[in-house]
Amino acid sequence: MKNILIxxxxxxxxxxxxxxxxxxxxxxxxxxxxxxxxxxxCLDEVKLAGGDGMILHCDVADSNAVKEMxxxxxxxxxTIDGVFNNAGITGPISxxxxxxxxxxxxxxxxxxxxxxxxxxxxxxxxxNQKNGVIVNMSxxxxxxxxxxxxxxxxxxxxxxxxxxYGMAKELGKYGIRVNAVAPxxxxxxxxxxxxxxxxxxxxxxxxxxxxVGGAEEVAQTVIWLLSxxxxxxxxxxxxxxxxx
Numbered sequence: 623m624k625n626i627l628i629x630x631x632x633x634x635x636x637x638x639x640x641x642x643x644x645x646x647x648x649x650x651x652x653x654x655x656x657x658x659x660x661x662x663x664c665l666d667e668v669k670l671a672g673g674d675g676m677i678l679h680c681d682v683a684d685s686n687a688v689k690e691m692x693x694x695x696x697x698x699x700x701t702i703d704g705v706f707n708n709a710g711i712t713g714p715i716s717x718x719x720x721x722x723x724x725x726x727x728x729x730x731x732x733x734x735x736x737x738x739x740x741x742x743x744x745x746x747x748x749x750n751q752k753n754g755v756i757v758n759m760s761x762x763x764x765x766x767x768x769x770x771x772x773x774x775x776x777x778x779x780x781x782x783x784x785x786x787y788g789m790a791k792e793l794g795k796y797g798i799r800v801n802a803v804a805p806x807x808x809x810x811x812x813x814x815x816x817x818x819x820x821x822x823x824x825x826x827x828x829x830x831x832x833x834v835g836g837a838e839e840v841a842q843t844v845i846w847l848l849s850x851x852x853x854x855x856x857x858x859x860x861x862x863x864x865x866x
Contacts, residue, residue, distance in 0.1 A: 624649060625704075627653065628640050629653040629740055631653050638837035652665055653680055655681045676695070682709045682740055684739075688736075703755065704757070707759060709736060712772060713774050717770060718773045718774070733781070734781045749798070756789065756799070756801075757847045761775070764779035791857065801859070803860050804861045
């Protein structure tokens with residue numbers, strides 16, 4: 623594994639995965655949409671950890687922008703060994719009857735259409751190479767439903783489950799593996815962005831292991847799935863949830 627592209631890499635689990643990749647001397651494509659300063663900080667940490675990389679601005683909800691991002695990355699490094707299809711949003715915490723349809727559209731554009739566009743360009747590049755690994759970002763919300771706060775988000779991650787299963791079956795003949803990680807309660811800024819900074823503490827009792835997970839714990843799982851250490855694993859959704 624030499625060159626990987628991570629969408630939504632400027633913060634949270636994406637950033638942690640970029641730094642973990644750097645420890646393995648990888649070249650990392652650091653995608654961001656809105657926060658250039660955070661992306662630059664991620665690149666600085668990647669270099670400090672022993673890797674290298676480049677910053678790639680792209681809103682994954684824009685299919686043409688996704689194509690351009692992949693073209694820029696491949697122009698720089700020639701091959702793309704792995705993709706962490708990570709970019710996504712939760713949308714606001716809301717019961718189903720109160721969710722604004724405009725908020726739902728933004729969520730689906732990013733989490734479903736955006737993930738599909740990234741998966742599509744990954745497949746195109748890797749089919750030409752006859753190898754590659756894709757890890758999609760799902761969530762245990764797809765299994766537990768998100769009732770009372772995140773049904774819309776859970777629904778979008780159910781689509782990622784299906785995307786992962788289908789791609790693994792379709793792309794295996796080209797030597798391409800496709801899996802997903804499904805984090806549970808992870809300590810990142812995503813909870814505050816959704817409107818409930820206390821969510822981690824509130825939901826802690828629902829975690830059988832009795833603690834919140836760290837972004838680096840998800841990152842280590844992603845890197846394992848991208849590596850040859852998981853060479854016969856494809857079409858799997860790997861929960862990183864403390865048993866929740």
